[in-house]
Amino acid sequence: MYLNKVFVLGRLTQDPQIRTLPSGQLVASFGLATNRVFTNKNGQKQEETQYHNIVAFGRSAEIVQQYLRQGSLVLIEGRLHTRSWEDKNGTKRSRTEIIVENLQLAPKSLSPSKIKEKEVPSSKTAESVEVKEEEIPIIEEEDYSSSTEGEKDEINVEDLPL
Numbered sequence: 001m002y003l004n005k006v007f008v009l010g011r012l013t014q015d016p017q018i019r020t021l022p023s024g025q026l027v028a029s030f031g032l033a034t035n036r037v038f039t040n041k042n043g044q045k046q047e048e049t050q051y052h053n054i055v056a057f058g059r060s061a062e063i064v065q066q067y068l069r070q071g072s073l074v075l076i077e078g079r080l081h082t083r084s085w086e087d088k089n090g091t092k093r094s095r096t097e098i099i100v101e102n103l104q105l106a107p108k109s110l111s112p113s114k115i116k117e118k119e120v121p122s123s124k125t126a127e128s129v130e131v132k133e134e135e136i137p138i139i140e141e142e143d144y145s146s147s148t149e150g151e152k153d154e155i156n157v158e159d160l161p162l
Contacts, residue, residue: 008052
């Protein structure tokens, strides 16, 4: 048995592109950015961003169309799929995408919001309203390759009560 499973938590790089297949099924395509913070050999914190191509079909595409915009935070569970084609110039091209199987929307407080005039109390203008943005905690990866400290956290099967 083989496994092709991906989990990514990130923010949309642009508004989703929505189209309909000849069969009538809805398809949503969008980019997702994920960040990784780590410490390099010199002890300096580094940040690395990866960009992922996401494709959602059917009901998932409807949810994407209705709720997600550029900057929205979303957790995607899916599978990797690489497709290949030949462009107009005869050059072979390929693209690896994550096909959505499940998605989980972030709370509205963690997604971008735009203040509408009707949401602003009449005594204040949109410019005077302060929008408090919550920060997402960054979980740093530990580098256990140079020490045996990471081995202490391993679970021993014999210790499990069965």
